[in-house]
Amino acid sequence: MDDQADVVVIGGGSTGCGVIRDLARRGLDAVLVEKGNLTHGTTGRMHGLLHSGGRYAVSDQTSARECMEENRVLRDIASHCVEETGGMFVKRPEDSEEYFQQKLEGCRACDIPAEVIDGEEARRREPYLARDVEKAIAVPDAAIDPFRLCVANAADAREHGARVETHAKVTDVLVEDGEVVGVEIEHDTGPGKRVHREPGTTEEIRARYVVNATGAWAGRIGEMAGVDVEVRPSKGVMTVMNTRQVDTVINRCRPKGDADIVVPHETACILGTTDEEVDDPEDYPEEEWEVDLMIETLSELVPALKDARTLRSFWGVRPLYEPPGTGTDDPTDITRDYFLLDHDERDGLPGLTSIVGGKLTTYRMMAESITDHVCEKLGHDAACDTADTPLPGSDDFSVLRDYMDEFGIRSPVGRRSAQRLGSRADEVLNGADPNPVVCECEGVTRAEVQDAIEGAGSDLNAVRLRTRASMGNCQGGFCTHRISAELAQEYPGPVVRDAEDELYQERWKGQRHALWGRQLSQAMLNHMLHATTMNRDGDPATTDADVDFGAFDAGTGPAGADGSEVDDATTGVTATDGGLDGDR
Amino acid sequence: MTRHTGNDDTDTTEESNGTNGTERHEEADDGTPAQPTVPELGRDEQPAIFVPDDDEDGTTGASAGDETDPRTATDGGVESATGGSDSGDLSPDAYDPIDVFPEGDLDLRDGADSCYKCTSCDTSCPVAEVDDEFPGPKFQGPEQWRLKRKGDHDIDESITSCSNCMRCDDACPSSVPLSQMHNEARGQFVEEQMEKLSVEYIRNRILANYRTSARLASMTPRLASFAMNFGPARWAMDKLLGVPKEREFPEFATTTFREWWRDRGGAQVSNPDKRVAYFHGCYSNYNTPEVGKAMVRVYEHFGYEVLVPPQKCSGTPMFANGMLKDARRHAETNVENLVEAIGEGADVIASCTSCSMSLRQEYPELFDIHGIEDVSEHTFEALEYLRIHEDLNGALADARPEDEQAFAYHAPCHARNQGLARQAVETFREVDGVTMEDVGDSCSGISGTYGWKSEKYEKSMQIGEEMFEHMEDADGEVGMTECPTCAMQMEHGTGYEIRHPLQLLEETLVA
DSSP states (O other): OOOEEEEEOOOOOOOHHHHHHHHHHOOOOOOEEEEESTTTGGGGOOOOOOOOOOTTTOOOHHHHHHHHHHHHHHHHTTGGEEEEEEEEEEEEEESHHOOOOOOOHHHHHOOOEEEEEEEEHHHHHHHTSSOOEEEEEEOOEEEEEEEHHHHHHHHHHTTTOEEOOOSSEEEEEEEEEEEEEEEEEEEBBBBOOOOOOOOOOEEEEEEEEEOOOOGGGGHHHHHHHHHOOOOEEEEEEEEEEEEESSEEEEEEESSSSOOOEEEEEEEEEEOOOOOOOOOOOTOOOOOHHHHHHHHHHHHTOOOGGGGGGEEEEEEEEEEEEEETTTOOGGGGSSSEEEEEHHHHHHHOOOOOEEEEEOGGGGHHHHHHHHHHHHHHHHOOOOOOTTTSSSSSSOOSOOOOOOHHHHHHHHHHHHHHHHHHHGGGGGHHHSSSSOSSOOBBTTBBOHHHHHHHHHHTTHHHHHHHHHHOTTTTTTTTTHHHHHHHHHTTTTTTTHHHHHHHHHHHHHHHHHHHHGOOOHHHHHHHHHHHHHHHHHOSSSSGGSSSSSSGGGGGGOOOTTTTSSSSSSSSHHHHHHHHHSSSSSGO | OOOOOGGHHHHHTTTTTTTTTHHHHHHHHOTTTOOOOOOSSSSSOOOOTTOOOOOOSSSHHHSSSSOOOOOHHOOOOHHHHHHOOOOOOOOGGOOOSSSOGGOOOOOOGGGGGOOOOHHHHHOOOOOHHHHHTTTHHHHHIHHHTTTOOOOOOOOOOGGGGGGOOOOOHOOOTTOOOHHHHHHHHHHHHOOOOOOOTSHHHHHHHHHHTHHHHHHHHHSSSHHHHHHOOOHHHHHHHHHHHHOTTTTTOOOOOOOOHHHHHHTTTTOOOOTTEEEEEEEEEEHHTTOOOOHHHHHHHHHHHTOOOOOOOOOOOSHHHHHTTTTTTHHHHHHHHHHHHHHHHTTTHHHHHHHHHHHHHHHIIIIHOOOOOTTTTHHHHHHEEEEHHHHHOOOOOOOSSSOSSSSSSEEEEOOOOHHHHHHHHHHHHHHHHTSSSSEEEEOSSOOSSTTGGGGGHHHHHHHHHHHHHHHHHHHHHHHHHHEEEEEEEHHHHHHHHOOOOOHHOOOOIIIIIII
């Protein structure tokens, strides 16, 4: 056999990253291909809840148990991605007492540590909770950073010999003699790290086995291979607040419904969510009423949300799946369990398995079971160790270090850096001068940005996911150009400009859904600053077309009346961009 | 806005007998508290506002949220003083940045919502201008707060370099509660992170508690004035405590203002319709009683009955040094006595712009003492109050001082924050024989205790440089300002005699 790899994994979300890590650690030669950045699809578009399982304790106890098990595992192996916030299911007067009891019993039945606290105690823990919250069940929910989690999984996979290709879209699944033998991919900018303006290439990767871990997109890959995968994508909106109103995950204790959770995530709170089936995971309406609903409904739990500043909103699509014949109409009724679809057994097409359903909290468990499955198929005998081996960054380490003295960074910045980097803090902060701080909102040091560039090429969105730079209240208004300046140390001007535009665009995209009040003021200030200091409202240096300076009139004035005495070209240059510096 | 400073307050609670939470709630049921009339005496030792009594009818909480001033809206002090009432109403106004963090610390993270990172605060900061190590108010305030999580106790040490001039408050176009954030962060830093046996802490504690030292010194004023400026003693203070030997301690008055007031037999005018309670502060009492006397004479000239309630330090130097517990102790006495005076129909008048600043802004922003909002609303600076209620220009139209005089006037930063930067110039510009020249909008650099620290002395003088130059350029050879420590700095930098506008008013109107 002249296969280039043992396994190709399609999809760089939590599942795909978990699978590639597991495969690599078991000694298989694996390639991960992802059409965007890691977490590009659903993983990067969730509220960051590490479930205790409490959420499913009534409706889906199998999932609930799995969540609790994996919750314990991730606190251990992914400690630098997890913040142990704790969670509560709070009951308002109009919420059913019966359901509250069911929830409590459900938690106990699923081995989820649960404690009933009265309203007063709940407000002592979270003072912004509504005054009429009657009581709550405290559970070990936590917050998890899906970006860091995926990056760490991919990094560990690489260390164990895997190849990870982002911005590599699968254009075809190779089927030969009734068997899947690989994929054809299109590199956005050539293989390896993404670098803007490098020409795209196509590549065929042949492999002994292909794993379709594309979640909501699984049907599309299935189509390429000629099999049906009936994923039912369901969209949910999430709204990001500028600050943390709560430091604990707040769930509404009622059977099901929209807008029933607030997750403290890094510097922000994320409100979620809705659940509505859509036809196309990439093309669905993002509607304002959904955002309004979040704020309106959740301020019944945390009234301060009503007046608080929102940063942006985003939508994600769940890769819900139900076995054929279940016939559920309401997506909230569809199980959150995951399914392994072996297309050999199912469709008589060997060489391909799809994994659908599931959720981030159980990503590792899903990865383990699919890796077991692949190993069995390939006759490879190796044990899984991902439940016990910390991810890079989550090794034992002490955060009690004084980064202020050691690296000359301010203590809140040092604390945030250490929280983000975990056990990699020393290595990264020693790698480059951490000062000046590049992103002030999130306290991101120069060293972190440089480290991320090293891992992500010229892709500043990937830098953002690794560092959180530009994710604070100015949404990149004050730091996009600084981050780009770091990029400029290694890459040529045009590449940097493209990367800068792309990041700024991405930041703008999410803000469009939160443009009122203070974030609108922020956007306007950003725009004015960028327009007046960097000519970003129409910099001739960034347009490909030649500027027709002759089209500018000569202006009014003693000499300009008939234009005869003024050199049009000269006037044009000065008026438009104020000099030639912009080109350098 | 709720601050529970914990156990050190409990021993004093009993003094305010009969004014516990229950009685206030009964008052709330009458629907009266919306009226800013006569608050009860005493302290609010309620737990945080979120524990409603079942029988409350929900009329009080929302009504107290003052919409006119975003700063009050942020802190909503009166609401917390009423113990929290409504429950059905889910208005976000009813929820304060109450103690989210342990030990009753304030949670000011939501203040970061107003920040657009525009950096106006940083460019207005006099310390950042001369101190490259100081990251500036934006970092100290909204950025540092936004990065905070519950349980975090690592305020950056640079907060101790903030001089609390509060110019950032004035510069911010978006009402970020900068100085409140700084005060609270500094308080948390000093409480949690500062070594209590360090020379710096001890020195700062002494500086912050100027009233204590001044009271002792005033028992033997001449000896104290001599000893405090005695060369070897100053050398030792510099070396051991970090109090710069370059500075001259102010002289202590042989008769304090309060002694004078007692000997004089108190008020000479009785007028139930025009009453003011004078908050003289420590400096007018122990060092410059002539300012206090001028206040009394000017106000009596206009027919006011002056009350001089018992009082302690306004807290300004304590805030600047993060000694929030000390400040709260003093505030309890002040609020209790001033509230009583307000109940008798008086408004509170301060002759020091930092004292009025503290009573007006910092008190309700940092403490939840009952009645503190009333004190805040009823406090004015001495000249400001006369300009509001009296025809000062009319009274000054025919008046003139004995001799022609020219002054180099410096507006203190804290006066600027209260919108009073131009009041002295405007008051005296039509007066014959008085030339009042504004020396510009720079900070004097001393900022209360900031310039009294050896490690800050040079920077303090660098900040003051612009003011010194402008004073030299001005015609007048006498300085004028409302702030006692600005006066020290002005004198220190130029050798000029420095006077208070009230003294000139007294000389022009009363003499």
